[in-house]
Amino acid sequence: MFRKAESLGIPVNIHQGTSFVRTGPLKYANPIELEDIAVACPDLRIVISHMGHPWEDECVVLIRKHPNLYTNVYALHYRPLRHYQAFMSAIEYGVEHKLIFGSDFPSATAAQVIAGQHKINDIVAGTNFPTIPNETIHNIIYENWKTFLPEYA
Ligand SMILES: [Zn+2]
Numbered sequence: 001m002f003r004k005a006e007s008l009g010i011p012v013n014i015h016q017g018t019s020f021v022r023t024g025p026l027k028y029a030n031p032i033e034l035e036d037i038a039v040a041c042p043d044l045r046i047v048i049s050h051m052g053h054p055w056e057d058e059c060v061v062l063i064r065k066h067p068n069l070y071t072n073v074y075a076l077h078y079r080p081l082r083h084y085q086a087f088m089s090a091i092e093y094g095v096e097h098k099l100i101f102g103s104d105f106p107s108a109t110a111a112q113v114i115a116g117q118h119k120i121n122d123i124v125a126g127t128n129f130p131t132i133p134n135e136t137i138h139n140i141i142y143e144n145w146k147t148f149l150p151e152y153a
Contacts, residue, residue, distance in 0.1 A: 002041045011045035011149065013072075017053045031059040031071075038066040045148060047100065050075050056086035063098045070148045072102035073140060077116025080123040087120060087132045096136050100145040114141055 005012050016031045031052030038046065048071040052059035056076075063069045076083040090096045101117075103110040117140065121131040146153035 002037050002044055006041040006044035011047065013047045013049060015049040016059075017048075017050040017055065030055045031062050034069070035062060035066070038062070038069055042066075042068065044068060046070070047072055047102075047148060049102070049104075051086050051090075051099070053079075053086075054082065056082070057089050060086075060089045060093050060095055064093050064095045070098045070100055070144075072100050073117070074102040074104035074108065074113050077113065077119065080119070083116075084120055084123045084132070087136070088130070091132070091136065097139065097144055097147070099140045100148055101141045117141055 002012070014034060016029060016034060018026060018029055029052075031048050032055070034046065034048065037044070045068045048059055048063070048069065051071045051073060052062075053076060059071050063071055073087075076086055087096065087099070090099055101110075101113070103113050108116075117137050120137065124131060
């Protein structure tokens with residue numbers, strides 16, 4: 001299936017990350033599990049949902065390594081510290097340009113997720129921790145998808 005999508009130039013979204021569904025085995029949920037697909041199908045564009053939460057760091061190193069892997073950021077703002085840490089990790093590894101917006105609708109609306117992105121620095125207000133730049137947030141919401149889906153940009 002992935003080779004077919006690759007040959008047709010069709011991007012795929014993989015809903016990777018933990019799940020509350022009892023019958024969904026977590027042993028397959030870590031984004032690192034996607035590396036074999038990325039290696040076997042190097043031209044396949046893959047977007048990993050939720051930054052693979054709670055394995056955001058694994059997602060970050062995976063998208064750093066594989067040019068056609070991206071990730072989206074929906075549902076992260078429900079957990080403010082994890083959201084902040086995930087974005088900071090992406091910045092430190094130089095892959096913040098591969099974070100793209102998504103809503104996870106109907107779990108949330110686009111407006112709710114956008115509002116959540118703008119609150120990301122609230123968790124570090126009044127501390128010496130660095131903030132996520134406004135430009136980075138803007139690009140995640142409005143710009144970064146254009147690299148993943150240039151045919152629609
Ligand atoms: Zn989801």
